[in-house]
Amino acid sequence: MVFSGSVIRPNKYAGILCLFLALQSYAQIRPTSGDERLKALQKRQEVRNNSPLKDIAFRNVGPAIMGGRVVDIEVNPEDPTEFYLAYATGGLWHTKNNGLSFTPIFDQEMVIGIGDIAINWNSPKRTIWLGTGEVNSSRSTYAGIGMYKSSDNGASWTYLGLSDSHHIGEVVLHPTDSLTAWVAVMGHLYSPNKERGIYKTTDGGKSWKQTLYIDETTGAIDLQLNPQQPDELYAAMWYRTRSAWNFEESGKTSGIYKSTDGGTNWQLISDEESGFVTGAGTGRIGLAVYPKQPSIVYAVVDNQDSREVVAKKENDSTYQLAALKNLDKAAFQQLDSSQLKKFLSTNRVPAEYTVDRLKRMVAMDSIAPTALYNFLFVDDGFQNKSVKGCEVYRSDDAGKSWTKTNLKPIDNYSSYGYYFGKIYVSPSNPERVFILGIDLMVSEDGGKSFVSIDKPNVHSDHHALWINPRKHDHIINGNDGGCNISYDRGSEWFKVQAPSVGQYYAITVDKAKPYNIYGGLQDNGSWYGPSNHKENTYWTERGEYAYKRIGGGDGMQAQVDTRTNQVVYTGSQFGFYTRINLATRERKMIRPLHKMGEYPLRFNWQTPILLSSHNQDILYYGSSKFHRSLNRGEELQTMSADLTNGAKTGDVPFGTITTISESPLRFGLIYIGTDDGNVQVSKDGGNTWTKVGQPAKKQPGLPQGLYVSRVVASKWKEGRVYVTLNGYRNDHFTAYIYVSEDYGQTWKQLGMNLPAEPVNVLREDPKAEGILYAGTDGGLYASLDNGISFHAFTKDLPAAIPVHDLAIQEEANELVVGTHGRSIYICSLSGIQKLVPADAKK
Structure with missing residues (x-):
């Protein structure tokens, strides 16, 4: 079967209908178009250019030790001490000293998330092609805006288009023609779109032609080229859909395609007669071509077909x-x-x-x-689905036929193979094959058997690898914890720790002097450390890093009992929290439990917790219900019925509480928000609840069905409350900030001048009533006029860093910024407060 240009496969799948109905149920939630997003970037630039906050200085306090998610590595083949690291949300970094120090070279563009890069090492001033938007399809995989190109090693960048691509899996350059390149476009993460597949340029990126397209839910995840015959290319196409409550990670339209005319026409080479896996269970695919003998091609696939169930033995001693x-x-x-x-x-x-x-x-x-x-019964996407998972296939005839190589199951994907999918073959030995998953694994027998080469200082979850073409025992690895380098094929590693690229989800502060910052990071646990920290290598001489790890998994929210600054509440994904005494190291697990006969409680990925500012023995906790402890989590009482719109069928927990806020002015005045758009208020400590924000005849209310990222009860007026809504999980990027002056009965929209980028967090200034701070997926803003307009912070910050959380240390009068990609920044609030007239301050 041959595909050329915009030929569309006739098959339609349930995932398309599911997404269509989901979008139709919330009429105002439609994906933001590429043109609208380009206008939003222009708007952001205007807001930055005209900002009165240009001189507000920030300091980065790290931490750097835990690293962040690397998605691509490009190394100078003539001098391997020079290489580039591309981070999912941390930008592009360049080193010339084998990773001892790095320089960021993509910080001033209006997008920072990266999918893949390619470098023309023969260009006089170093030409870099950069595809934005990572393809790992995780909970914080940010949509890019297309392709960029630099002809001066990152000193300046030119935008090349493909604005609706969102996520780019691979960028491939022609080895001899500097004007020709190909791009594998995965497309939208949370909505169907036609701008998927393989694109080609022959004029240096001035124009692009879509040469391989399957349908609106099947995109290109990988693309590899025959270096000896560059008109021969292999493309991996992947069917996947995602909604807020369900991830469909495989489908019949996944497969491998080949072109022999430079990507103009494509042939499916993984049909049922080929020997490659086919059908609804075919998930993400990665490809590798052996450069010395390009007829040898490897593929790794996430096979979602069920494993054969072993018959139950009569003497089994337990039930399933x-x-x-x-x-x-x-x-x-x-x-x-x-x-x-x-x-x-x-x-x-x-x-x-x-x-x-x-x-x-x-x-x-x-x-x-x-x-x-x-x-x-639980199905949160992390359960063992008993699928075949990671499989490796090999072709020795340039893709005409395929043979599965692994003789035994490869348990390297768990149940989320969508997060992995890269395979590499040694440039000098076709039998040495690396596959990337939870572990970095290597085979010395052509894929028949694999062993892990992870070590204690190598983080799990691997996404990129480089193999030295002249010394194939020298490898550089990129993973969720940063970058590792080995010179003996993984027997020993050292970790590159220079950039501060931590991906924070949430932060808070205590009242120590100097005060400490606590927070959780993507796949890097929970940490705390001093606010006066400065990154340097002296800690390796002392043997003690300033920041300390206090929890594992994906670190989430933290709360601190500031009466002693010793008792910390911290946890990991889906609500597994612990109370820790930092002095005694005593730990107490905290997690509410449902009653026998009930279905389990539903917990958000970032399950919210809150200590009451009125009495820090009181802990609030949100699942699908609201819980309260009067004794520091020793006992949790369920105070409410389900405060969401109920569960949805899928493998991602949905119908969960996302945010909790208690009024600093009135004990027991509590607000919650949910992932399905509910805002509820209790005026009696959580005993009774009232849903607010619903449209009425004369009141428009709040937009319905959006993820409630924050509810903030005001410290200035008892009836005042703020709400921020986030459409990220619908590929909907409008900025939504609302305020109510009557406990949520009526609402007014704020920040109408903000660019179209989802809002994650809002905070009030502690000294000036008119000042608000907002963190979005595109940066940090402040309003000096009660939220009517917002202005961008520009000094010392990357131009487009996602800001996930904000904390204010009132005694120090400082704003602490938790970014999802560049760790933590701090600024003094005094300079901002001076911009507000005296009569607006309290």
Whole structure:
């Protein structure tokens, strides 16, 4: 089957209909077009150029030790001590001393997220092609705006178009023709679009032609070239859809295509007769061509087909959850007590629910026979789906036929292969193959068997690799924790730690002197450290880094009891929180539990927690319900029914609380926001709740169905409350900030001059009522007029860094900025406060 130009496959899949209906249910939530986004970038530049905040200085306080997500590595083949690191949201960095120091060279453009880069090493001043928007499809994968090019090693950049590409998987340069390049465009993450597939330019990027297109939900994830015959290219196409509640990571239109005429026409080479996996389970694909003998081609695929289930042995001593799904009353009573007891222990069912008690409860109709199944049922995307997962295929005839190489399953993807998918072959040995997943794995027998070459100082989750063409034991690896270098094929590694590229989700501060900053980072745990920290290498001599790790996983929110600055609440994804005494190292797990017979509570990826400013023994916690502890988390009381619009069928938790705020002026006046657009208020400490913001006949209310990123109860007036809404999960990038002066009964939109970029956080100034601070996916802003207009901070900050959280240390009068890609910045608020007239201050 041959595809050329804009030929469209006739097949239509349920994912398209699902996304269409989801968008139709919220009429105002439509994907922002490429043209609209370009106008938004122009608007941001105007706001920056005219900002009265240009002289407000920031200092970066790191931390750098944990690194950040590397998505691409390009190394000078003549001098491997010179290379470039491209970060998912941290920008592009250049080193000439083997990673001892780096210089950022993409900081002043209006987008910072990167998908892939390619470099013409033969160009006089170093030409760099840069595709924006990473393709790893994670929860914080930011949409790019297309292609950029620099002809002077990053001193200046030219925009090359492809504004609706969003996510670019690969950029490939012709080895001898500097004007010809190809780009693999994955397309939108959260919505269908036609600007997907393979694009080609023959005039240096001035114009592009889409030469391979399948449909609106199948994009190009990888692209590889035969270096000996550059008219021969291989493209990996990937069907995937994502919504806020479901990720469809495979489909029938995934496959491998080949062109023999420079990418003008394409042939599907992974059909059913080829030997390659096909069908609905075909997920993300990565490709590698052996340069010395290009007829050898490797492919790694995330096979979502189910593994064969091993027949249950008669002497198995425990039950599986699925066996408890459809039991009636009699069948539950007949369950073997010893097997059920072991099942309860294995699944950590609370000790109060003994076998005898459960059977009595079922017999008395206190709970349904399916109560135990309901109690344990969870599907948050991290469950073991028993899929085949990572598989490796090899072709020795330039893609005409394929053979699966791995003799045993490769457990390297868990259940989220969408986050990985790269394969590399040694430039001098076709039998040495590397695959990237949770571990970095290598095969010395052509893919038959693999071993991990991770080491304790190598972070998991790998996305990029470079192999020295002259010494193939020399490799450079990029992962979620930064960059590692090895000279002995991974037997030993050292870690490159220079750039401050931490991806913070949330931050808070204490009242120590100097005060400390606490926060959680993407896949790099939770840390705390001093606000006067300055990055330097002296810590390696002292043997002690200023920032300390206090939690693992994906670090999330943190709260500090500022009465002692010793008790910290911190945790990881989906609401696994811990109370830690920093002095004694005593730890207490904190997580609410549902009752037997109920389905599990739903927890947001960034589950919110909050200590009451009125009494720091009181902890608030949000799942799909609102919880409160009066004794520092020793006991959690469920205070509400479901405050969301309910669960949705899918493999991503949805219908969850995302933000909690309590009025600093009135104890028990509490607001929550949810991921499905609800804003609710309680005036009695969480006992009763009222939904606010809904449209009425004479009041437009709030836009419905958007992710509520923040609800902020004002410190200036009791009835005042702010709401920020975020359309990222709909590819909808309008900036939404609202204020209510009557506890949420009526609303007014603020920040109408903000560029179209989702808003993550809002804070009030501690000394001047008219000043507000806002963090968006595109930067940091302040309003000097109660939110009517906002101005950009420009000094010392990258031009387009995502700001996920803000904290204010009132005694120091400083604003602390938690960025998702460049760690933490701090500025003094005194210079900003001077810009507001005296009569506007309190």
